[in-house]
Amino acid sequence: MEKFIIYQAFTRLFGNKNNTNKPSGTIRENGCGKFNDFTSEAFNGIKELGTTHIWYTGIIEHASKTGYPEFGIQASPAEIVKGQAGSPYAIRDYYDVCPDLAENIPERMKEFENLVQRTHEAGLKVIIDFVPNHVSRGYKSDSKPESVFCFGEHDNQSDAFNPNNNFYYIPGQLLRLPNIPDAYQPDVYSEFPAKVTGNDCFSANPGDHDWYETVKLNYGVDYLNGHTKHFSPIPNTWYKMLEVLTFWASKEIDGFRCDMAEMVPVEFWEWVIPEIKSRFPSVIFIAEVYNPQLYREYINKGKFDYLYDKVGLYDTLKGVLQGRQSATDITKCWQDIDDIKQHMLNFLENHDEQRIASDFFIKDPFTIIPALVISTCLNPGPYMHYFAQELGETAADAEGFSGFDGRTTIFDYWGVKSQQNWMNNGKFDGGQLTDEQKRLRQLYVDILNFARTEKCVSEGMFYGLQWANKDNPEYDNDKIYSFLRYTTEEVLIFICNFSDEIKVVNLEIPEDAKEMSGLKGLCHCKGEKISFNFGSTDIEFAQKRFLRINHEVEAKDVLIYRIRK
Incomplete structure (x- = not known):
């Protein structure tokens, strides 16, 4: 996949x-x-x-x-x-x-x-x-199919909530927008009764930080009366x-x-x-x-x-x-x-x-x-x-x-x-x-x-190594994060350095991680050391190095070891 x-x-x-x-x-x-x-x-x-x-x-x-x-x-x-x-x-x-x-x-x-x-x-x-x-406030579709009615076209605006309405209303109140002190000025947007604002602001006076340019749609939930759901009929x-x-x-x-x-x-x-x-x-x-x-x-x-x-x-x-x-x-x-x-x-x-x-x-x-x-x-x-x-x-x-x-x-x-x-x-x-x-x-x-x-990333299994190194004196838990991803064919070991300094990491890989990933029992295998800043090189691993792998990881960088089984 x-x-x-x-x-x-x-x-x-x-x-x-x-x-x-x-x-x-x-x-x-x-x-x-x-x-x-x-x-x-x-x-x-x-x-x-x-x-x-x-x-x-x-x-x-x-x-x-x-x-x-x-x-x-x-x-x-x-x-x-x-x-x-x-x-x-x-x-x-x-x-x-x-x-x-x-x-x-x-x-x-x-x-x-x-x-x-x-x-x-x-x-x-x-x-x-x-x-x-x-x-948007003032929503009106001029491109809709003829068979489709516009949002709010048949709403009963005297009801604060009606499951058949498309909008919520604040009956009897004029909308007062935050950038218009006097909503009665001529030639400005007017809305009566006020509709509820898109971020669930049930007030006719939305503030500067509200989504005052939008109107909330009504999906049949009566928010002011216990969030009662009216889903039947749809x-x-x-x-x-x-x-x-x-x-x-x-x-x-x-x-x-x-x-x-x-x-x-x-x-x-x-x-x-x-x-x-x-x-x-x-x-x-x-x-x-x-x-x-x-x-x-x-x-x-x-x-x-x-x-x-x-x-x-x-x-x-x-x-x-x-x-x-x-x-x-x-x-x-x-x-x-x-x-x-x-x-x-x-x-x-x-x-x-x-x-x-x-x-x-x-x-x-x-x-x-x-x-x-x-x-x-x-x-x-x-x-x-x-x-x-x-x-x-x-x-x-x-x-x-x-x-x-x-x-x-x-x-x-x-x-x-x-x-x-x-x-x-x-x-x-x-x-x-x-x-x-x-x-x-x-x-x-x-x-x-x-x-x-990488198949290991899209389809492989995951094993987090942080817990296994929590008491490791040669591993900075605050700045280093490490994990495995693996398939039946190979293993990727990720060592991520968030520090501003080069870190020498003596990584511990526990026995169950070796067992689950298939590393256990490998005597010698070829691998690849990948650094996105410094390219990659082929390497060879011996079994004794799977328990502790000594790394120097550049500041704000990642080392990835690819181990082919």
């Missing part, structure tokens, strides 16, 4: 060649990437990273301050748009694509369909967002979302990344995912779920193929890299999800998280090697990579709405400098990369392809 490597491309930013970068600039000032930026050259560069799937982020039409009135597309009211371009998670039409991404706006859906076809011809699979929990919202998923699955996409899936009742997923897979059996579903107590429910009952491992491995690796946690804490990460490890998706960057090379994370992108190897090789589940991560993107700009926070903006139009260096005006040959960026990219190429192609 091949390990998935998912490349997340923030579509609006990926191919943008404009380097004006005016804070809060318009699309005409700062430019915007297009579907057509994904050329054969771009795909070749993406595939060099071992990529198997591309997650095109921000495809579906969302609220924006940019309008195209000549094509019947009006700008959203400014009061309910964050930034100039708007959040891709404030959907304003589930049945259309973002017009910003098209060269020929009337043909925008055809351009997206061509993108799907080009991606498949390049040997890659397509993932897009499904945003089930909320929509709520109207469920059927509408089945229609949305069917619409996009019919475009021959290969998977959905489901935004904030845990804010939607698991019973909906239990119903809708089998419905979709009965017609599109190869489509995968990835859940953004942050509560570890819900992991098994959303896999076993909700039928998700993969879940984010954010609160576990990502947060722990970040803590270890920043010196706030011990490497030994990684053990709990795999122990907590050992029975569902094949369903857990790992990452070190995405659109929600700070860039590794930012001032807010670890600054030096080369120090990521031990975390990257662990994130890609600790378990057989997918690994997700964010565009320009391999280039050491620093996100050192205050682009607009989100400000200077170490994240690449999802709200504004912008040119990502490191990405533009790699794009080299559309050649996608890295022609403008610095020597350091080239070296970093090659490290990612080597590590991601290693993780994807």
Whole structure:
């Protein structure tokens, strides 16, 4: 079974060649990437990273301050748009694509369909967002099939909760947005009665940090009365979302990344995912779920193929890299999800998280090697990579709405400098990369392809060595993490050094590890010593060295021993 490597491309930013970068600039000032930026050259560069799937982020039409009135597309009211371009998670039409991404706006859906076809011809699979929990304020679809009714079209707005409504309401109260002190001003967005905000803010006065640009969808849960569930008969919202998923699955996409899936009742997923897979059996579903107590429910009952491992491995690796946690804490990460490890998706960057090379994370992108190897090789589940991560993107700009926070903006139009260096005006040959960026990219190429192609990683068994070295005076438990992955043919021994110093490690491999992995009884065998910074060399092992292997591991590096049986 091949390990998935998912490349997340923030579509609006990926191919943008404009380097004006005016804070809060318009699309005409700062430019915007297009579907057509994904050329054969771009795909070749993406595939060099071992990529198997591309997650095109921000495809579906969302609220924006940019309008195209000549094509019947009006700008959203400014009061309910964050930034100039708007959040891709404030959907304003589930049945259309973002017009910003098209060269020929009337043909925008055809351009997206061509993108799907080009991606498949390049040997890659397509993932897009499904945003089930909320929509933009003022949602109105002008592209839906005639047989489909719009969300909220038949709601009884006098009911705070009604299982037949698509939205929740705050009867008798006018919405007061945080950026409009007087909601009665003319020519501003008005909403009466106020709808409940997307992050479960049951107030007519959402704050600056609420998702005030969105409205929560009603799946039949009465949140203000004991979270009572009204799932029989099936709520109207469920059927509408089945229609949305069917619409996009019919475009021959290969998977959905489901935004904030845990804010939607698991019973909906239990119903809708089998419905979709009965017609599109190869489509995968990835859940953004942050509560570890819900992991098994959303896999076993909700039928998700993969879940984010954010609160576990990502947060722990970040803590270890920043010196706030011990490497030994990684053990709990795999122990907590050992029975569902094949369903857990790992990452070190995405659109929600700070860039590794930012001032807010670890600054030096080369120090990521031990975390990257662990994130890609600790378990057989997918690994997700964010565009320009391999280039050491620093996100050192205050682009607009989100400000200077170490994240690449999802709200504004912008040119990502490191990405533009790699794009080299559309050649996608890295022609403008610095020597350091080239070296970093090659490290990612080597590590991601290693993780994807190694049978020990995708199909092999795992054995953690940390416990066996807890009392070892020649092993720094806070800075070193080690483990085995093995098949019937070979064993990989990983020694990961998070320290700023070279570490001499006298690793103990216990008897049961040798027994389980097949090392026991081997008198002599050939092996390979792999260092991503310093290449690899062939070595020969004798049986006595399996109990204690003496290593010198470079700072912020990993040694991998491949032992062939």
